[in-house]
Amino acid sequence: MRLVLLLVAVVALGGCSSADQDVAHLQQEQDAISAATRKIKVVARANVKGNLQYTVLGRAEGYCFNRPNETGGQVIHGDGLRAAAYREYGDQVDAIVNTSVWFVPDDDYGAYEPYTEGGYFECAGTAVHFTGESAPFAKPKTAPAS
Known part of the structure; x- marks a missing residue:
């Protein structure tokens, strides 16, 4: 009986370490996604200030609270x-x-006022990859020396 209990304990501990590894892997993956998405700029217009040339990757849709x-x-x-x-x-x-x-x-009914009804916001846009060099920002003009 003790041998059976010992085997069950070993299997359970082995399963826990596997689950811990899975959780650690998922956390690392989520951290990597969070770091990568921080650099992504989101704009309502067709151009991103400072980056005029880009290649269209395709449409992206996600959930959002208010604005994209x-x-x-x-x-x-x-x-x-x-x-x-x-x-x-x-x-x-x-x-x-x-x-x-x-x-x-x-x-099934359209909301008259979104904030007073049950529901959620979705947002979408076009994912792009910058292809050219960033446009330099305009330097402030200085008065000529006299």
Whole structure:
């Protein structure tokens, strides 16, 4: 009987270390995604200031609280816009342009006022990769020396 209990304990401990490794791996993966998505710029317009040339990677959709470039607020089940673009296109994503946001009600009826109804916001845009050098920022003009 003691041998059986000892074997069960060994198997259980082995299973725990495997689960701990899985959790550690998932945490490392999430940390890598968080670090990579911080660099992704999100803009409502077609151009990113300082980076005029880019290659279109494709459409990205995610969940968002309010605006696509919102960093705070509640993100419900699933990826935010930056994370969705990163999962789809990897490290190639430098920015998401032409973003839009819409409210998705919890029921079959359209919400008259999104903040008073049950539901959530989704957002989308076009993931892009910068291809040219960054445009230099304009230097302030100085008065000529007299």
